[in-house]
Amino acid sequence: MNLRPLLMVTILAVAAPLLGQEASERVVPSSELLEVVRFSETISGESRLLSVPENRLQSTSRQIYVHYIRIPARKDTQLPPVVFLPGGPGQTITCEDIAAGLSRKGYSKYAELAAFGEARDVVIINQSGTGGTPGHPDLxxxxxxxxxxxxxxxxxxxxxxxxxxxxxxxxxxxxxxxIDVRGYNLGNMADDVEAIRLAHGYARIAIRGTSFGSQWALAYLSRYPNNIDRMLLSGVEPVDYGYDSPNGFWNxxxxxxxxxxxxxxxxxxxxxxxxxxxxxxxxxxxxxxxxxxxxxxxxxxxxxxxxxxxxxxxxxxxxxxxxxxxxxxxxxxxxxxxxxxxxxxxxxxxxxxxxxxxxxxxxxxxxxxxxxIxxxxxxxxxxxxxxxxxxxxxxxxxxxxxxxxxxIDPSAESLRRMADSPVPVLLVHGTLDLATPLENSLDVIPSFPNGKLLTVVGGTHAAEFHAAGVDPKFLTYLTTFMNASDATLAVRTIPNEIRLPxxxxxxxxxxxxxxxxxxxxxxxxxxx
Structure with missing residues (x-):
């Protein structure tokens, strides 16, 4: 991995809650460039930190950092960036992970990153408070x-x-x-995504989320419904579905x-x-x-x-x-x-x-x-x-x-409400998923008139990997949805199910x- 010298820029912290502010009133945040990283022969990006309040509802809150990685699109298509939201909670994606992942053959989230990054900037946002990334607070x-x-x-x-x-x-x-533990909640994490969108001047974003990452994505949709271009979600967990369903296991x-x-x-x-x-x-x-x-x-x-x-x-x-x-x-x-x-x-x-x-x-x-939540x-x-x-x-x-x-997040009740949305959505879910049962996606998909559910029959919580193992076109389906100019037309070319042996x-x-x-x-x- 080749690193260019560090370029430090001034940090302008997000000092007030983003929720409820008019666009004209918002302080546009800027971030700190840690390093420019060459991940492969054709893909380079930036490792960055954004300074945010630990608790946006507390005016005297200390500042902590959100780490993210930004990879510019390889072609200028004017498509909005795709934001990858890791799962967990607590999963992290580092520069080393990306470089190693891109060097391996076969399907992975890094293969998605490379495919989507042909036409879109890719932004990977790590969760504030997690270990293993730069800027980790003393949580x-x-x-x-x-x-x-x-x-x-x-x-x-x-x-x-x-x-x-x-x-x-x-x-x-x-x-x-x-340590103000009140600041570690899903609402603040949705605001972190919005702060990064504002910092780079993106009008809208696409989102890729798996498991908890899908819950994070749906929380962002609830709070900022007009800022999303499309969403690709798998192992879906609606905001109000953090607690497990006994019948989901039993099915x-x-x-x-x-x-x-x-x-x-x-x-x-x-x-x-x-x-x-x-x-x-x-x-x-x-x-x-x-x-x-x-x-x-x-x-x-x-x-x-x-x-x-x-x-x-x-x-x-x-x-x-x-x-x-x-x-x-x-x-x-x-x-x-x-x-x-x-x-x-x-x-x-x-x-x-x-x-x-x-x-x-x-x-x-x-x-x-x-x-x-x-x-x-x-x-x-x-x-x-x-x-x-x-x-x-x-x-x-x-x-x-x-x-x-x-x-409890003060905005939990509003985040849990699932409103109908015109945002194009592709859901991928396995029928044998014990972590987030198939019924989650079956309950969610009616809220998206421009949505589609791709069911992986026999798939577990790792349904994407199972699907890619039997259908060599699987990554093409995802890329077609993500990079097409019209996502609502693109979903019509994607099958309803992939059946495993x-x-x-x-x-x-x-x-x-x-x-x-x-x-x-x-x-x-x-x-x-």
Whole structure:
């Protein structure tokens, strides 16, 4: 990576809230150029900082920095820039990430960046308060959660107490250090995007957001509806949908159930997967079991009590060496559920041995941002009344445990309202997405008469990568939508769905998951 000498310019801070100001009254911010970076032979850009108030609603607020990267378009098409909003909350994109990403072949967000950047400036905005980027304030990165009592089954109620206690300790420390945690919210982040738009004199912007980045994009749309050219969103999370839907999880279980029934590799319980989950939970609610558990990493055996909340917790976690949001994780679900239904708890006990004694850490930035928007009373009542809440328990336990300690964005109620919009929108969503269920996009798309939903059948939260793996035109679809002069015409050329091959389920016959775990660790040990 070749860097030219640093060019420093004067910072003019955004000293007043952007929301509610008339255009003639706004102070146009300018930014600080940190470095000019050559990312590849054909792509160069700038790493910049924008100084903003930590809390725009506090006149005496200290200044912090928002880091962003700006890459000029390679052709002068007069199209508005495309703003990439990272997910998380807390994901960052650095200059090093871009250079490394552009050097790799195949589909990625960096391939999108290169394709969209042919005709548009590209602006990547990192979230204020995150670590790993220039200008990071002294916001503590993590808070600690004490481990549960090992001798008892996991309890959701007891976990709620531990989470609240751990967060309270750090919030007290933030107050002692003069950190205004009220400023870390979705409204301020929308204003950060607007400040960068003003700093560069862009009339409008296009937005690319995934997961939390889509929620950030929809918050910006709510606050600045006339400033958006078009939006490309995936793993969509509406502003009022930060809390998870139990039925959203349950629908994925039912889709896996239906697919597994057609597989020759899987012998399901007679009642099917979904009913097997209900049976397991009913059984463990009536009486917990105690198993002699062992995990190769801990190298000791111990009695492990297992209750319904233990099963609920690990049902939605990666199995063996699979990754979160992977199809490999879902392909292991039938085997995991079938074993426990047949009262083989050995693998589950091993996971508890590996995890339960440890103190865990949670991101403060993630906690503040996700809690800042809260949830409307109507939405919360809907989630609490969903059928699957009976079986999956409080899937929003993290939020319900920590929300009382976190400030709510004063503009949360207005941001949560979803108004109809003429902005052209392309949504990409997988049918097996556990993080942001397909139903999110199904609920949102009616609000966009110029919108289109591209469904990835069999896709998870990483649906774009799955789609690109089976359809070589996938990046072309996205680029056509993003760079066409008329986005409403461009969406008509994009298919309604991309269908993935059937999942390759792990056989429910021998060896067991526990045997696979222990044998896999022995193999890894021998290969080192």
């Amino acid at each position: 503590p990165r993590f808070w600690l959660v004490e481990p549960p009592v090992f001798s008892k089954p996991l309890s959701a109620d007891e976990k709620r107490v531990r989470l609240a206690r751990g967060l309270h300790k750090l919030m007290v420390r933030c107050g002692e250090q003069g 994925v279980i039912k889709r896996i159930d239906a697919e597994a029934r057609a597989s020759e590799q899987v012998v399901l319980p007679d009642v099917g997967l979904a009913e097997a989950v209900k049976t397991i939970i009913t059984r463990l609610e009536a009486k917990h079991v105690t198993i002699r558990g062992f995990h190769p990493r801990k190298k000791y055996a111990v009695n492990v009590p297992i209750g319904a909340d233990d099963f609920r917790h690990y049902l939605l976690r990666p199995i063996l060496d699979s990754q979160m949001h992977s199809r490999a994780m879902l392909a292991l679900w039938p085997k995991f559920i079938a074993e426990i239904y047949n009262e083989d708890y050995q693998y589950l006990a091993s996971k508890i041995v590996d995890d339960r004694p440890e103190t865990t850490s949670r991101s403060l930035h993630y906690t503040l941002i996700d809690n800042s 809260g949830i409307s009373e109507e939405r919360e009542a809907t989630l609490n009344s969903e059928m699957a809440a009976r079986w999956l328990g409080d899937v929003n336990l993290f939020y319900t445990a920590t929300r009382s300690a976190c400030p 059937a999942l390759k389920f792990q056989s429910t016959s021998e060896p067991s998951l526990f045997t696979m775990l222990t044998e896999g660790n022995r193999q890894n040990g021998r290969s080192k």
